[in-house]
Amino acid sequence: MSPQPRITALDVLRGFALCGILVVNVRPIANVDADVLSHAVGADWPGYLADQRFFPIFSLLFGVGFSLMLKTAANRTDRPRLVLLRRLLALLAIGLLHMFVLWRGDILTIYAVVGLVVLLPSTWLPRWAVAVLAGVLLVVPLALGTNGVVLVPGLFLLGSLLTRYGVTQRLERMTWWPATLVFAVLAVPAAWAQSNQVYSAFAVAGLLTAGVYVCGMLALFRTPLRPALQAIFAPLGRMALTNYLSATVLVLLISAVLGGRPDTWSEGTVLLIAAGILAAQRVLSGLWLRHFRYGPVEWLWRYATWLRRPSGERREAPAYNSPSSPSGFVQ
Template identity: 30%
Template structure:
């Protein structure tokens, strides 16, 4: 009987890996703020004081914040669609394999969230991925339509409701800095014991992933996974050249819409209402535009050739994502260098870019010797039930 096996290098879609690699840079830039500062509890529009930081933050806010996790979620769904297609071709059970694979990812996410860094996204990807499996029998167009509606209709409704609240109760949507929570965060991460860091880490994780926030997380991630899975079934990344003009229109339209929506707090008012609209409505639009623009650029043979390092980072995306958290916490937490709260936004951003460049180099070297990254190897061994990862040469 045929069995599931890992995707061979010759079967990989380079564009998918490049987009994943690009996503990791944006994810690291925004995560770095939480590594070195109590970003979860401060008002970012008033917190940064130096001229460099006040000039830099709007760019990060518009171009990076809330635009790269949705992008990675689309690629996650795309990869799941590829695995389903391969299972169908081999006549094997995709769903049992998918459940096992996602449960293993859930375990990795729990280790990451509770022992390394509270800002973990793997738990959400695993849980929402399990929900996505329920819909994977749908056609590609059906998945994309459902994902689009699940994203657009609720987020438009919530956005209108919040805008109305700005007129009915302006003080109710005012951004503020939670001084008590901020002080607790600094005390734990900058100079606390490992036990106090563990306690604070769980508190931070629960603040974001509480039952009250679950519906908003679901509606921001699951629809993008559906869109990605639908695009995979339609093989859209493989057909970019055939539909280039349509992709140009989609890329330009989503880029324009994304930038306009994400700029609302800067041009109207930086309150909670417009920040919500910026992240949950504008972020996914910009995510789609990034995917489309990268796909179009990679039609150029020279750009495709020069993008190989990004593809290497993307092929090791799970290993690199976890390593970013390990490096970030070791630099800033008390059990490492203890620099939490000591660096500026500009310094932290430069550090993120520098570490990412090192990851590009290390990924290239690693993949010249091995087929998969170290965590990817573990995930595959546990998922497929045998060691399909061998050393090159």
């Protein structure tokens, strides 16, 4: 059984989001003896450009990938939801291991639980009902001024809808500059409100800025910059699960070498740590994918999903621009 080709733009978006998430997570991962850290609202540049800006992208892509996976499973088995159930349970096991062994700020456990409680049941609902539910699960938390993981269910469903309505399949053919401009215009006043310590604006500004990032990257993907974006981010995105987990190990090792309190590290130090890890991961991911179809953790996840040993060797160059792919962290 040969794997479905991948959608290049999703790999690029996933790799881009992985970079931002690591920048945000360096201090919390290293600060193993304290609660998960977060920047004060509007305290410094991460509060405007990174905090709450990249996890929405990952959450959206998880929903996109879930519906793509459902289509793939439906073409291969009479019980596609059972395949998705195994996939989510396997992710839950990986997340719990990551949380209890390495870092209690793990997001995989939350993704798996929300997937089991929200995404999987939503596959029995018509698209319009999922759209209504997604709107409620996004608008209500924003109206209440909450942010963070509370938004994950709505973002999951929104991503799922993008696939169910065929938007995912047209990502690389659509014009994204107008949407980028709209999100940017709306994000400016939201960021201003955040700078004035309006806490309820934090989540809104985060979602709008995430919209700028997603639409902007997709717009750039239709320019001559496409080869560069693909070369930089796609390998990271194709091995997102492996890279997410290995980043925790690398941050902990670097923290042990540097010593001191992570919350006293300068922004420059955080950026250097993140950049060094990402550069190493990009090189290693590229080398690995020259010989294998999947990252090591992705291979295990796929094994648990299909209950059969995947072919690990790469027999041919990956094809792109296909509407579905069963592999990857969120695709």
